[in-house]
Amino acid sequence: MTKKICSVVFHTHWDREWYFPFETFRARLIRVMERVASALENHELDSFLFDGQVVAAEDLLATCEPELAERLHTLMQQGRLVLGPWYVMADEFLCSGESLIRNLEVGRKLALSLGNYQKVGYLPDTFGHIGQMPQLLQGFDINNAVMWRGIDQQSSELCWQAEDGSEVFMLFLTEGYYQHPLNIDNFVEGINVYLDKITERASGDKLLLTQGGDHLRPSEGNMAERIALFSAQSDHYQLKQSNLTEYINELQQGLALEQLPAMQGELRGNEKAFVLPDVLSTRRYLKQQNQQGEDRLTAQVEPLLAMAPIEHYPNRYLEESWKMLLVQHAHDSICGCSVDEVHREMESRTEKLAQRCDAMESMALLSLGCISDEKNGEGNVDPFADDARFTLFNPSPKRYKGWITEKIFLQGELRKHLVLTQQGGDEFEPVVIKAEPGFRFTSPIDDFPDRIEGHWYELGFISEVEGLSHCEFTVTERQAVQIAEQACRRSIENDIYRIELQDDATLAITDKRSGKVLNGVGRIESSMDTGDSYNFAPPMQDNFSQAKLSGNLQTRLHPLFSELCFDIELMQPAALSEHRRHAVETEVLSHGQMQVRLFKGSEHIECRLVWHNNARDHRLSLHIPTGEKLDVTHADSAFEVVNREVVYQDNNPVQANREAKVSVNPSQSFVHAGGVQYIHQGTPEYRVVADDCDELAITLLRSVGWLSRRDFSTRGNGAGPDLPTPEAQCLGQHEYRFSLVMAEFEPAASCNRAAWFRHKPMLLQGHSEKWLDNVVLSNEALQVSAVRRLGDELELRVWNPTSDIQPFSLNKAYRVVALDGRHLATVSEIKPKQILTVRIAHFQ
Structure with missing residues (x-):
């Protein structure tokens, strides 16, 4: 009788913070990986999957003893301690699509630097899945996904299609990833019960056992001996150690994608497993703080840094800032379903990220000469200057026309009637929505800090700014023509x-x-x-x-x-x-x-x-x-x-x-x-x-x-x-x-x-003549996901929300790349629901 072959993949699922706070789990991680390292070195285990999120390895190596770190590095370089593709196993609905791309990008870079990179779309425990995940995975040359929640299907082998038509082979973990029968005393019975269940939904004779679970390590019993003992006793199943890449490759060789049951779009079904949908609103303040952080990085900081003539671009500082945001996206973190200590720490990280964004904006403004941090330095910009001269910067390559509501700070007594003079000489009166006393604190790098007294004014005015361009304004005081009247009535129009x-x-x-x-x-x-x-x-x-x-x-x-x-x-x-x-x-x-x-x-x-x-x-x-x-x-x-x-x-x-x-x-x-x-x-x-x-x-x-x-x-x-x-x-x-x-x-x-x-234009202090040439996207239907500098190039990412093919053109020459940077053929149009990434030689 021919036995069915079951590949055993040893793993741990590592929630870096959940029912314990981060540092408590990190101390436990050291204990778990001491056992894993020994088991690998003794060839009790052939390989070990480090949960598909490289942040766990980063957390471990930052704190474990040097001897253990050296052993782990060796195992990673041998490809036996398997890493990637993600940096963090994120909730897919509570972070932006751009954040998911950066998650894969950072995970890939870090995994390769440590020794190996698993090209498997491993998503075992996220609470449902976005419809465009196949397109994101294919953008990183990953043609498969391994998942559990959100899938209401009878078969464990499926074809998953994104809205743009991208496809990946999907392995549905019909009984979940949390399986550890080899850890229990009666492991033979436990394995048989599990394999009998998954056999009913498998398309062939190749089965999978994900041996491990949340924060678990292999038990002290010899795993290799247990596998051999089970296989010798079983009439139906043969166990062998493997890894996910090998197992997926074996499955794909015998299964044509077009012959598998197909699923399209987002996956939030809960007939087979909980998807826990109300995490969308648990501790809602975390979701708000996260979106503010995402908007600061992608729609303000990165475009501003890209258009400023910065001599020493802050690559490392920016990447570490992204990591600070990405760790918030872990599914038990951003979802708000951890103990209180975890979410207090998350708020602290949010504050640190905001401080970093402020610092990077200052870097850009200093390089532009809009501000100065030297009281006795070159140039005529006063480090204690107020916003009497300000600039509107449009961080999008699409033209902006509409209302702006922003706050400016002016020194001295309250100014009752303000006039804005726009670049070119046009004057107009803004709506002064609110004015209140306040101060600005400035600390020059070469002199004493000082607190400047004045007033903050909330202004409303209409402006038009071309894509990735700017417009300068000067504030003066003059007799008002129109004054906002206060009333006690129940209607506005x-x-x-x-x-x-x-x-x-x-x-x-x-x-x-x-x-x-x-x-x-x-x-x-x-x-x-x-x-x-x-x-x-x-x-x-x-x-x-x-x-x-x-x-x-x-x-x-x-x-x-x-x-x-x-x-x-x-x-x-x-x-x-x-x-x-x-x-x-x-x-x-x-x-x-x-x-x-x-x-x-x-x-x-x-x-x-x-x-x-x-x-x-x-x-x-x-x-x-x-x-x-x-x-x-x-x-x-x-x-x-x-x-x-x-x-x-x-x-x-x-x-x-x-x-x-x-x-x-x-x-x-x-x-x-x-x-x-x-x-x-x-x-x-x-x-x-x-x-x-x-x-x-x-x-x-x-x-x-x-x-x-x-x-x-x-x-x-x-x-x-x-x-x-x-x-x-x-x-x-x-x-x-x-x-x-x-x-x-x-x-x-x-x-x-x-x-x-x-994502409105940014109000920046000061004026500058050092801005780099702007890049303009003329098709208003296309949505912008990223504008950033990569080396000597400007990277622009857009997507098409419509069901029609849309023309794509810029005012500069560009080349098309995949999400992971691979060169692609040049295009002049973008398909329905397609994500398009281009790079422009802009900083040479």
């Missing part, structure tokens, strides 16, 4: 919308172009949540609370600008009862202020909400009526706009080891539902609420007090240790920025509105 505040603290929005009216916009509602950091769950007896008007109402009116500010409060249950079946009788008052702005000619309704949460165990949502029944929503994800069928929340209890169907969805920047677009930074979870006319519900926050629980209706088992996480209740102040637009969905237009909201 521009030439596109009229907005009226209703008695129930919601907005009635009239689109003057179409006459369409939406009532009840912006309702803030709370319901109880008996779930944990992974899943929302309603209690047996729910309680719904709705915010109402309170206190102050203020309206500011100007011919070019209007603003409505109003206070709101929410009386709600303080928490769940001890048995968690319903709310306690005690109530608390949460409160906030909503600010709504309109600018002349702008289709954006710009909103800012500051909220003080005083309640526990609840979900707070912002509701936006759509005025129609919905079949589908449209939201941006990594390098695509995803069309998702509407799934309403199902509150029926699930059986053991099952999870309620997924009804919440991710978005990176926007959701378009019917004729309404919601654009945001840092509120990535939305759902559709059923009504006569469906509502879009944005999760503002989830207040939960447990890492994992096993006693609620929407998930039939634990997702981690049952540990209290009181800081996940998210008490205190939260701030939200978002925009609403009434328009029909069109992919490019929706993406452009989101880019307009999140």
Whole structure:
């Protein structure tokens, strides 16, 4: 009888921070790898998979003793301690597509420097998968993926297709990656049980055992002897040690990709395994901080550094800054489903990244001569200068035209009436939205630091700046022509919308172009949540609370600008009862202020909400009526706009080891539902609420007090240790920025509105004549992912959100490369949903 061959791949899955904080796990990592190194050196193990994320090796080598480090280096160089392809095993929906590319880029570079690089798309434990992952993997010359969650299929061998048509061979780990039967006493029975299960779904006779699990090391028993003993006793299976690359190659030789069951697009099914969808809103502040960090690096720092004449480009400083951001993306980190100590450390890293971004912006401005850090240096720039001379820099290769709202600092007494003189001599009066006393602290490199007293002015004005170009302004004081008037009225309007505040603290929005009216916009509602950091769950007896008007109402009116500010409060249950079946009788008052702005000619309704949460165990949502029944929503994800069928929340209890169907969805920047677009930074979870006319519900926050629980209706088992996480209740102040637009969905237009909201021109101190020549992308439909300097070249990455072939042209000669830098044939068009990377000889 011919035995089925089962390849055994020894591994550990290493959550660098989760139910223990980072340093605790790192100390454990040393112990685990001492055992692994010995087992490899004794040829008990042929090879060991170091979890596909090189950050674990970096963490280990930075702290282990030199003797162990030397042994590990030798094993890496021999290819026996297998590394890559990722730097960090990231959550794919809570970081940008560009961050995923940099993740692979940094992982590849580091793995190769240590000795070996595994070209396997290893993604065993992320909570679902983006639809463009096959295109990203192929961009790094990886033609396969090994995954578990999100896949509802009977076969373990599949073909996965991205939206642009890219394909990879997929190995579905039907029983998950966490398998360690060789570690237990009755290992023969354990292996047989596992192999009998996976055989049912395998396409052939080649099977796989991923021997290992979370933070586990091989047991002290001799693994090679156990493998030999099992194989000698079994009539059906033959075990052999292998690695993922060899195993995937063997499978692909016998299976034609076109003959395998095909899957297309994003994978968030949960019939076979939990996908834990409500991590999208757990500790929402982490998501907001992450997007701010991504936007600073990709849409400000890198383009600014690329267009400034920096003599010593900060390659290492920039790469280390990227690493600081990427470690936040680990699936138990950015998802907010770790112990409180982990997320406090994440906030500290966020602050450090912001400091690094400030420093790199200063490097660029110093090289341009916009600022000086020397009081007695060459040139006439005062290190204590204010913003009386400032520059708008457009970090995108696409032309920008629209409203700018920015703050400038001017020394001295309050200046009541400001005038801007634009480069070329044109003068105009900005809208002074706000002015308040403040200071700027400056420390020259050759003299004493000083604090300069003055005022901060928030200005609004229209500007037009060409792609990767700049425009200079000078600020003077002059008698004002138009003054913003304060009033106490309930409505504001521009030439596109009229907005009226209703008695129930919601907005009635009239689109003057179409006459369409939406009532009840912006309702803030709370319901109880008996779930944990992974899943929302309603209690047996729910309680719904709705915010109402309170206190102050203020309206500011100007011919070019209007603003409505109003206070709101929410009386709600303080928490769940001890048995968690319903709310306690005690109530608390949460409160906030909503600010709504309109600018002349702008289709954006710009909103800012500051909220003080005083309640526990609840979900707070912002509701936006759509005025129609919905079949589908449209939201941006990594390098695509995803069309998702509407799934309403199902509150029926699930059986053991099952999870309620997924009804919440991710978005990176926007959701378009019917004729309404919601654009945001840092509120990535939305759902559709059923009504006569469906509502879009944005999760503002989830207040939960447990890492994992096993006693609620929407998930039939634990997702981690049952540990209290009181800081996940998210008490205190939260701030939200978002925009609403009434328009029909069109992919490019929706993406452009989101880019307009999140990636506006930068206001920089000073003027310069040293800017490098700009690069212009003329096709407005294409979306920009990266603008950065690589050696003597400028790299530009764009993608096509539409279903049509789009022309691609620049005002400079370019060459086309793959994501990993391989040379590709030159093109003048970009296919639907395609990512295109080009490089321009720009710094020679």
